[in-house]
Amino acid sequence: MNVAVVRFPGSNCDLDVVKALEGTKGVRPKLVWHEHGGLDRFDAVVLPGGFSFGDYLRAGAIAARSRSVGEVRRLADRGVPIFGVCNGFQTLVEAGLLPGSLLRNSGLRFVCRWVTLRVENNRTPVTGRCSKGDLLRMPVAHGEGRFFLPSAELDSLKKDGRVVFRYAQSTERDGRGCNPNGSLDGIAGICNKEGNVVGMMPHPERAVDSLLDPEGRSDGSVIFQSLASALGGAS
Amino acid sequence: MIDAEWSEHCSYKSSKALLKTLPTSGSRVLLGPGYDAGVLDAGDGCVVSLHIESHNHPSAVDPYGGAATGIGGVLRDILSIGTRPIALIDVLRFGNIGESQRSQWLFRNVVRGIADYGNCVGVPTVAGEVEFDESFERNCLVDVACVGVGRRRDLVLAQAKNPGDIVVMAGGSTGRDGVRGATFASKSLARDADSERSSVQVPDPFMKKLLIDSILDALETGEVKGMKDLGGGGLSSALPEIASKGGTGVELDIRRLSLREPDVTPLEAMISESQERMLLVLDRVRHKKALSILRKYGVPATIIGHVTDDGDITVKDGADVVARLPADFLANPPLIPRDSRAPVRQSDWVEPESPPDLSKVLLSLLSSLNVGGRRWIYEQYDHEVGVRTVLKPGQADAALLKLPNGRLLAVKADGNSAASALDPYSGASGCVAEACRNVVSVGAEPVAMVDHLQFGDPGDARVYWGFEEAVRGVADYCRGVGIPVVGGKVSFYNEDQLTGRPIKPTPIALVAGLVDKDERFVGPALKGRGDRIVLIGKTSMELGGSAYHSTVFGVQNGVAPRPSPQEDRRTNSAVLRLIRAGLAESVHDCSKGGMAVALAETCMGRSIGAEVELQGAPATRMGPASLLFSESHGRYIVSVRKPNLSKAGGLLARARVPYAVVGTAGGRSLRISLRGRRLVDVDVAKIIEGKESSISRALGEEQ
Numbered sequence: 001m002n003v004a005v006v007r008f009p010g011s012n013c014d015l016d017v018v019k020a021l022e023g024t025k026g027v028r029p030k031l032v033w034h035e036h037g038g039l040d041r042f043d044a045v046v047l048p049g050g051f052s053f054g055d056y057l058r059a060g061a062i063a064a065r066s067r068s069v070g071e072v073r074r075l076a077d078r079g080v081p082i083f084g085v086c087n088g089f090q091t092l093v094e095a096g097l098l099p100g101s102l103l104r105n106s107g108l109r110f111v112c113r114w115v116t117l118r119v120e121n122n123r124t125p126v127t128g129r130c131s132k133g134d135l136l137r138m139p140v141a142h143g144e145g146r147f148f149l150p151s152a153e154l155d156s157l158k159k160d161g162r163v164v165f166r167y168a169q170s171t172e173r174d175g176r177g178c179n180p181n182g183s184l185d186g187i188a189g190i191c192n193k194e195g196n197v198v199g200m201m202p203h204p205e206r207a208v209d210s211l212l213d214p215e216g217r218s219d220g221s222v223i224f225q226s227l228a229s230a231l232g233g234a235s
Numbered sequence: 236m237i238d239a240e241w242s243e244h245c246s247y248k249s250s251k252a253l254l255k256t257l258p259t260s261g262s263r264v265l266l267g268p269g270y271d272a273g274v275l276d277a278g279d280g281c282v283v284s285l286h287i288e289s290h291n292h293p294s295a296v297d298p299y300g301g302a303a304t305g306i307g308g309v310l311r312d313i314l315s316i317g318t319r320p321i322a323l324i325d326v327l328r329f330g331n332i333g334e335s336q337r338s339q340w341l342f343r344n345v346v347r348g349i350a351d352y353g354n355c356v357g358v359p360t361v362a363g364e365v366e367f368d369e370s371f372e373r374n375c376l377v378d379v380a381c382v383g384v385g386r387r388r389d390l391v392l393a394q395a396k397n398p399g400d401i402v403v404m405a406g407g408s409t410g411r412d413g414v415r416g417a418t419f420a421s422k423s424l425a426r427d428a429d430s431e432r433s434s435v436q437v438p439d440p441f442m443k444k445l446l447i448d449s450i451l452d453a454l455e456t457g458e459v460k461g462m463k464d465l466g467g468g469g470l471s472s473a474l475p476e477i478a479s480k481g482g483t484g485v486e487l488d489i490r491r492l493s494l495r496e497p498d499v500t501p502l503e504a505m506i507s508e509s510q511e512r513m514l515l516v517l518d519r520v521r522h523k524k525a526l527s528i529l530r531k532y533g534v535p536a537t538i539i540g541h542v543t544d545d546g547d548i549t550v551k552d553g554a555d556v557v558a559r560l561p562a563d564f565l566a567n568p569p570l571i572p573r574d575s576r577a578p579v580r581q582s583d584w585v586e587p588e589s590p591p592d593l594s595k596v597l598l599s600l601l602s603s604l605n606v607g608g609r610r611w612i613y614e615q616y617d618h619e620v621g622v623r624t625v626l627k628p629g630q631a632d633a634a635l636l637k638l639p640n641g642r643l644l645a646v647k648a649d650g651n652s653a654a655s656a657l658d659p660y661s662g663a664s665g666c667v668a669e670a671c672r673n674v675v676s677v678g679a680e681p682v683a684m685v686d687h688l689q690f691g692d693p694g695d696a697r698v699y700w701g702f703e704e705a706v707r708g709v710a711d712y713c714r715g716v717g718i719p720v721v722g723g724k725v726s727f728y729n730e731d732q733l734t735g736r737p738i739k740p741t742p743i744a745l746v747a748g749l750v751d752k753d754e755r756f757v758g759p760a761l762k763g764r765g766d767r768i769v770l771i772g773k774t775s776m777e778l779g780g781s782a783y784h785s786t787v788f789g790v791q792n793g794v795a796p797r798p799s800p801q802e803d804r805r806t807n808s809a810v811l812r813l814i815r816a817g818l819a820e821s822v823h824d825c826s827k828g829g830m831a832v833a834l835a836e837t838c839m840g841r842s843i844g845a846e847v848e849l850q851g852a853p854a855t856r857m858g859p860a861s862l863l864f865s866e867s868h869g870r871y872i873v874s875v876r877k878p879n880l881s882k883a884g885g886l887l888a889r890a891r892v893p894y895a896v897v898g899t900a901g902g903r904s905l906r907i908s909l910r911g912r913r914l915v916d917v918d919v920a921k922i923i924e925g926k927e928s929s930i931s932r933a934l935g936e937e938q
Contacts, residue, residue: 009533010441012357016622033531049620051355054441110350110615141354141617206619211637214630 001231004032004042006068013049013085013205020205020220021046026228032068039071043231044081044125047072047088049141049203059102059144060090069095081125081230082197086142089189089199098190098199099157100149106182110143113180114214117188117202118168121161124191124198125230126223135168136219138207140180140188145201147183147190154184165189165200237560238506241568242468248571249693250725253706261719263682271312271393271464272383273721275683277749279640282390284318284383287648287687287745288466289726294348294377298341302348302377303438307510309381310356311464314447315513317391317454318383321621322636323353325363325379326648326687326743330372333604333933338367341375343934348438349379350615355440356447360616361624361634364648367604370656370739373731378687378724380745382646384638389454393463393473394481398544399519400460402474402485405529405536406446407511409469409504410495412437442511442534449532450513458525461516471505473514474548475565484562486549487540501557505550516542573693575700584793586778589860593914596787596860597831598925603786606828607929630840631758632676632824635750643750645679651827652739653780654795654866659701661797662780663688663708663742668798668868670746671716672824675807676871678756678814679748684713686723686744691730691737701740702727709742715800716807718746757814759823760840761874764901766820768837768845769883771894772806772870774830774854776861782828783864798868806869809890818875818883825870831863831907831915833872838905838919839926847898847907849914859909874900 003021007014014031021029029046032039039045047069053062063069069091076082076097084092092098105111116137119130130136149157157163165188169178179186181201189200207213207220241248259267265282266274272286290305306323313320327345330338353360358381395402453459461481463473470487478485489504499507517525519541529536543549548565550558590596600606613628625643626635633647649669655662663686671681688705691698702725713720729738750756761768778784779793813819825833830852838844854862875883880896887894898907905922907915 009445010355012355012444012620016620019622050357051441051444054355054439054444056441109347110354110617112617112619113614139619141619143354203619206622209622209637211625212619212622214627 001027001043001228002041003027003029003044003046004039005029005046005048006034007031008034008052008063008066010052010054011048011050013203016205017046017048017085020208020224023208024224024228027231034066034068037067037071039068039075044083044227045072045075047084047091049086049088052087052091058094060087060094063091064094073097076197079194079196081227083126083227084199085203085205086201089201090144092197092199097197098192099153100147102144103146103148104144105146111180112139112141114139115180115202116168116178117165120166121164121191124164124195126198126226127164128229129222129226137213137215137217138202138204138220140202142201145181145183147187149184157190160193162191163187164191164198237565247725248568249573249727251570253703256706256710257720258710258714259719259721261683264719264721267719267721268723271315273683273685274316274390275721277638277640277642280387281638281640282318282385282387283644283747284313284316284385285683285685285745285747286312286722287378287380287685287724288312289376289378289687289689289724291374291376291726291729294345295374298344299348300438302345303352304510305377305379306349306352307438307443308466309379310358310443310447311466311513313381313383314450315393315462315464317389317462318385319451320358320381320383320447321623322382322634322646323358323360323379324646324648324745325349325360326650327365328371328376328652328741329367330369331367335372338372339934345375345377346612346615352438352440354617356444357620359618359620359624361618361636362628362647364650365609365612366652368652368739370736373733374729374738376689376729376741378743380648380685391454391459391462393477394461395477395483395485395516395542396481397460398483398542400542401517401519401522401538402487402540402542403515403517403536404492404539405513405515405534407439407442407509408493408495408535409499409507410509411499411503411507412509437510439511445532445534446511446513449529449534453525453528456524458518458521459515460518463514465512465514467508469505469507475562477516478548478562479566484543484545484547484549485540486543486551488551488553490553491537491539493535493537501550501552573699574696575703576696577700578697586793586861587788589858590787593860593863594917597835597915597917598921600782600786600828600832601835601922602925602929603782604929604933606782606832608926610927611930626677626758632673633679635677635756641752643679643756645674645677645748645750646745647673648743648745649673650741650743651780652741653785653791655705655742656739657779657791658795659704659740660708661795662740663705664712665796665798665868666742667709667712667744668803669826670744671807674746674748675810676759676822676824678754678811679750680811681718681746681748683719683721684744684746686720686742689726689729689738689741691728693727695737698737705740705742712798712800716804755814755817757819757822758840759837760821761837761843761845761900762820762841763876764843766874766876766900767880767896768847768898768900769873769875769894770830770852770897771810771873771887771892773867773893774852774862774865774870775867776855776857777865777867778861781864781866796866796868803869805890806892809887809892810871812886813873813883818879818886819873820876821874823872825872826866829864829866830870834907835905835922837872839923842919843900844902844904844919845898845900846902849897849907849909851895852897853893853895859914862909863914
């Protein structure tokens with residue numbers, strides 16, 4: 001199954017996502033320059049992290065108005081899996097494909113740190129191989145990741161089970177700042193009503209190689225394996 | 236133009252002769268000093284490039300922009316030889332941020348500048364070093380080093396060899412920013428340094444990211460014949476260099492430059508240091524593909540001239556020739572001989588009596604600014620992007636990065652301004668020794684280094700003496716342990732503009748090491764309860780410039796630690812053999828704060844305590860506090876599983892390395908005794924708390 005990884009000027013996790021997908025059975029990733037289009041030839045689209053268009057104006061704001069994201073909007077309507085990581089999540093929110101805003105971190109500083117996530121919804125294309133309540137370790141790295149939504153909308157988001165990941169406390173040492181950015185209700189990732197558009201702030205592609213994981217795990221792999229399964233490409 | 240190119244910043248006119256004494260060759264060295272970056276052979280066609288730069292003066296007047304453009308500059312150096320930047324390392328010096336508002340302002344904004352630029356450009360900041368000392372109150376130091384990887388066959392040199400080839404300016408437009416930046420860097424800061432702000436360049440990490448991506452793509456076309464970054468001195472420095480190295484000349488028309496503002500004079504255009512610009516020499520016939528790749532990324536690129544065979548730099552303004560000078564003349568300024576004079580020192584230092592409660596001393600050292608944890612800083616840096624960072628900041632003594640050929644690259648930079656002020660020879664050789672130990676501690680064999688020597692005004696004979704001593708220290712040590720110096724940087728005129736006093740001499744060493752495929756690497760943290768703790772190396776009474784002296788007594792005096800390259804060579808290779816044989820569970824070196832701080836740090840990673848008895852520790856005669864806090868070089872703390880103890884001991888004995896089994900891992904506190912008398916008893920939780928909170932506490936922030 002073919003997965004497009006969209007490269008905007010300023011994307012910097014594009015190659016990392018490609019690498020993670022290359023190591024996943026059943027998917028073939030391809031880097032697509034944001035102006036080139038042709039995304040409808042793919043079975044899923046990933047918007048990677050980075051600083052698209054230098055994050056000028058607001059993180060993801062310019063990318064959200066690019067030709068690629070126009071195409072992504074049509075694909076999303078058709079039910080094609082769309083997955084945004086970090087700046088990709090910010091872009092999906094800016095494009096209105098996901099609700100809410102991603103505000104400046106509560107600490108007012110960029111934060112790069114390994115965190116624990118709890119899987120809250122395992123019916124999305126990127127969590128199908130998880131169980132609800134699974135704890136996953138992976139890093140965050142962002143300056144604007146504080147998820148916010150007015151309380152009425154937040155209630156319906158929660159009621160609909162559209163919270164996909166929350167920051168969680170796994171061990172004693174995580175007690176200090178298990179929510180790295182002050183996100184409302186500890187929300188780290190959400191999906192749209194149909195469940196095919198998912199965005200998350202943490203970086204699963206950085207937690208695929210066990211060599212790079214301080215605990216020797218590789219919890220990010222399950223996200224990409226889930227995507228492969230959802231596309232029917234994994235054995 | 237001559238003013239810029241012959242400035243100290245560009246020409247090294249006060250330092251070149253001495254720098255020639257450094258050992259620069261080695262089996263892995265492909266490119267040494269004199270190029271934009273040093274390049275090492277990492278095996279299998281893979282190369283590693285290294286370079287260090289500083290942006291001290293710009294950061295002192297505009298900490299955010301100065302630090303950001305400092306990174307911009309070093310990234311260009313790595314890029315301009317055709318390698319991809321994969322990691323940044325920053326070395327910083329500030330005044331006491333616990334007391335000085337100005338130092339807080341400099342510190343916060345320098346860190347933010349590095350974070351905003353490095354994070355956006357997508358190159359992880361993986362390691363660093365920082366010290367706080369009042370001599371840096373107004374002249375902070377901001378050194379940024381960068382590591383790159385590439386393929387040997389893709390290396391590009393800063394030269395224009397073929398007359399007729401075209402010269403292209405790629406990237407940002409040329410403006411008035413940074414005009415005379417190199418000249419600005421080559422004098423002391425003026426009293427009204429704020430008026431120099433226009434000498435600081437304007438950073439644009441987004442353009443830099445595009446420049447990196449597009450140039451790396453363009454290299455694949457084979458159309459790029461030479462490349463040079465535009466840094467200090469701008470075009471007036473870059474053009475003579477590529478022409479002089481290639482034995483050619485260059486003719487350019489400054490009207491073809493894309494200018495940021497109208498009315499930039501030809502002179503300003505030549506010496507502007509506007510950021511995010513690269514000079515490319517493209518094949519005279521085949522250059523369309525390279526140019527179209529730059530265009531795809533939206534990187535402006537204009538043909539500004541061509542390579543000639545007359546050996547001259549000819550600058551035209553339309554049809555008028557406004558300057559013509561021989562490239563060799565510009566590129567090779569005359570050297571200035573400097574006077575040096577050793578300062579008179581009093582040698583009647585008597586070690587003061589130590590406070591009775593050594594547990595308290597240990598805790599105050601751990602939470603002091605110069606020993607405390609660096610999380611406040613490194614969490615603001617993306618240290619993961621690129622998925623290469625195996626050992627991350629705060630996790631080990633050196634950062635460890637995955638290379639494309641399966642080997643691992645260890646990098647660490649170190650310096651010790653207090654020791655260097657007491658004895659620049661020992662301080663400089665000591666920072667190389669410490670960086671080597673840090674690299675060895677993770678299991679990597681040191682293969683090369685770059686240095687950065689930062690001093691006051693070289694016209695002051697005492698300052699220049701310190702510089703001479705530092706160069707001698709680096710040269711002797713590197714020769715002794717067999718590590719080549721593949722590049723470096725000298726920064727003079729660092730002094731406090733109000734008091735006129737020079738900064739403490741600050742030599743910095745960045746050492747790179749390699750871990751072979753499938754070889755082991757380790758961290759510093761004690762791993763298993765019951766593991767035995769082995770202290771390797773001899774402790775001497777060397778407390779000069781120590782963290783103990785400054786924290787407890789507020790003095791910096793006495794004998795600075797001096798490393799022995801011969802002993803270190805033996806010790807380092809024995810420690811590497813322990814790691815490779817799988818006998819070492821953890822390895823940590825002793826540096827700032829001495830053996831006691833090192834022991835405390837090994838307890839932090841997994842919250843495992845230790846019971847230690849120092850009776851058999853190899854040491855000269857000294858009191859208990861000196862034994863705990865002396866900063867002698869060449870020492871490691873290694874933990875070994877009990878069944879492996881005799882094997883490990885045998886290996887160390889055969890290597891003729893002094894060592895002793897001093898304790899056992901376990902419990903919830905660190906207890907250190909000497910001949911049965913308890914010296915230290917501290918909860919591991921307290922160690923962690925003290926160490927982690929030092930910077931936030933100094934800044935008056937909640938944890």
